[in-house]
Amino acid sequence: MQAQTPSDALMMPGGQICLAVSYSHDAWSQYWEGTLKRENGNIGTLTREMVMPMFALGITDRINLIAALPWMRTRASAGQMAGVNGLQDWGIWLKAQGFSVQAGPGRAEGFAALGFSAPASNYLSDYMPFSLGLGCPDLSLRGILKYELNGGAYLRGQAGFHYRGITTIERSYYFTTHGIYTDQVDVPNALSYGGALGTWMLKRSLRAEFSLDGLHTFGGFDIRRQDMGFPSNRMNLVQIGFRAQYYLPAVRGLGITAAASQVLAGRNAGQSSLLSGGLTWQFGVWK
């Protein structure tokens, strides 16, 4: 078992390392300008691709360290705006298991993850949706609860608060609901949350789950009619997803992952469809 992401309920045993790399492709041709859903002939389909190497270490059975450094590329199928590419935000998370108790026909577990991410390059956060990210430091604290039946089916819920800092753009004035005379942009804090229903199969070599996830920002402003997106927009979304993870019986420690998700509703966000796939390789270092 491995700590694949800071928001799942998996822990790697102490002394184990997991290296992972994933590729994701997400695209939208409609987006919400404030609450108005629209297309934009000067964007067409906006595609974002990401290659994300990840590293996870079981410090102990109950404390894991996770790090990631994604590379991204954006492009639009129409219009004159050039896409961009480069390193997005490096991130590091410390995840701990708080409790794990037998309860009824299964086991209840609780986790917390403290994370920090910040830009890994001088990418420009201005000119959304072409920009690679929000360009700000993000300190997050997440709680995760899971109840798993002895047979392998589980229910998981998680919620995390993101305390986001300032991003610097290359203009000394911008307009939100009023003019602001600086190149500093206060990126709104956010809550990300989700629930998942899944199960282990094939002697715990295959895991599959359905999820419903959301993002809710505190504050921020709506994109005005025919304006561009901006890092301090209110950015909300709800999406459904499916995820599977399979440990290849032939090669010890090697696993593959696949995921898909679809945004259902949003505000100042694109209606993304995402597909991703990845490889994981887990091995022991000590113990």
Next chain:
Amino acid sequence: MRPLQYIILFSAALLCLLPACQPELPAFVPFEAYEYASLDQTGGTWKPVVLSSASQVGIPAPADAASPAFLAEVAEAKALSASLTPEQQEAIEYWGSNPLIRWNEIARDLAAKYNLPPAPNPDGTYGVPDPANPSQYPYFPFAHPPYACRMLAYWSVAQFDAMIAVWQYKYQFNRPAPFQADPSVEVHLPENQLPGYPSDGAAVAAVSKAVLSAMFPLEKEFIAAKAAEHLDALKRSGMQVQSDLTAGDSLGRAVAALVLARASSDGMRKAQTSRAISDSIRDAAQARLGWHWENLEDPVRPVGITPLFGKVRPWCIPSVEAVRPVPPPAPGSPEFEADAAELKEIAENLTAEQRRIANFWSDGIGTYTPPGHWNRRASEYMVQARFNPLRSARTFAYLNMAMMDAGISCWDAKYYYHYPRPSQAIPGFKTILGIPNFPSYTSGHSTFSAAAAAVLSHIFPQDAAAFEAWAEEAAMSRIYAGIHFRFDAEVGNDQGKQVAAYTIAKARLDGAE
């Protein structure tokens, strides 16, 4: 402790501490109130722009400084300034000793707020902002660069003419301000020794209210509230009595009405043409030159921004033909190919510094446009030089007359030469900024900036090198962004200087130098 407890404790500590690191983002540029470098006592003799003379608009003679009526007003001003709430104190500091700087900032903010192009309708057509029905989408105005430069020009000229009149009456009547009449009156601004009647600040507020309300009709209430706040701050400052404010207000309103009369007949009404006229301008260019510019948006915008802005009445240039640049190199010519190759080379190897410059001067949709950018810069210099309101109004007037004339002359060239943008002329070429909806040659950024730099260099000669360097940087920024060819930028820069020479010639003769 258990691991989870560590995490929770550490996080709680961080989350409590971090908000303290978050700076408050400035919604205005603060500046310290100051003592004017000069009072320009003879300013009433300067030549106004629209008014026939400083005394074209009359005001009643004030009550005598020794009269009971005036002494009662002084007593009232004394009582008001003696007990200020923190908010009232803050408002006096906000408006400061030179409220033109603040009103210029408000004008720029309004330009930014209204600088959004109409969105397409579901059937692929576009609405046109209608001054007769401003609240119907697309809202009036669309404050694109021609609109913004013209708005700033009328605001500035009205302020300049009003300040000349204010100065003329201040020194004609020479009635003391309350703090001069009674040294026990508490003042909350530096003691600038201008006569009190009429109030320069009230005239500035009245002109701003009239001109900005005409230019941004949907903002009437916001502007009126700002003007009321400004007058309240003046009343409590210890610097003015009520009759100073009343006279300044009526003088400001009368001058603004005269200047706005010019605006109503300057040709702007016809600048945003019908599709038929726009097509005929394009076809004429095609027949004359063998090329034409096209809007490449989807859906296509059928008419570019203000095809007939070049026919709007200028302030200082004798005609657009007098400053019309030479024709651009034909697409496909060796000179064109060299500049096109340069753009491709830059786009492929854009440096961080080039990107920064392109963004710093981008001044595109949702911003106060290049004329606004130069007004902000000019404001900083005026504060630094401790200009009084009259001299500030003069600086804004020549700066913005030059930029409006630059815009008129640039738009004449744009639609006369109807030159394609790089994205149209170079197959597959992409830009890092949005492409404005008007032809390429010459560059508006370059023309506006060169004209602004020339006027500011005339006013602040010791800083001429810096202004010219910025104008060139603004011109280059469009090449870095892929919006313009080098010849658009360089010729635009020359054109802006030529236009400004006429403005500066006018400035030399107004009696202020």
